[in-house]
Amino acid sequence: MGRVSRLFMTGVVLAVVMLIAAFTARAQTTGAAAPAAKVMKNPVASTPASITAGAAVYKKYCAFCHGVTGKGDGPLAPKDANPADLTDAKWDHGSTDGDIFNVIQNGAGPSSKMVKFQGKIPDQDMWHVVNFVRSLGPKDAKR
Secondary structure, eight states: OOHHHHHHHHHHHHHHHHHHHHHHHHHHSSSTTTTTHHOOOOOOOOOOHHHHHHHHHHHTTTHHHTTSSSSOOOOOOOOOHHHHHHHHOOTTTSHHHHHHHHHHHHSTTTTTOOOTTTTOHHHHHHHHHHHHHHHHHHOOOOO
């Protein structure tokens, strides 16, 4: 019985370690820098109407932390959250439309306080926010 118990416990420990490794790997590839996001194409054209719609969604969900003008100076940002300045040329979590959409949808990764908005904001509206955020930064920024 002792040998069977040890083998069983070894199997359980291995299974737990594998599950932890799998969840850790998944957490590292969602949110910021998910590889599939980099090539995701924005299905919503960046028109004045889309940017206006994105501004409304941004004001409702994002301005609390990122600030009304996108400078990262929102009044309700959690302590030590350091929201990204969306108006500068530096993109901390990827620079493509797909990267930005992915961060909105899934959060900015395990080391960030930015929450995911999947299930709270419809995808179409997230794409409008992407177009709005693009309109905030310098026009010559590499994105």
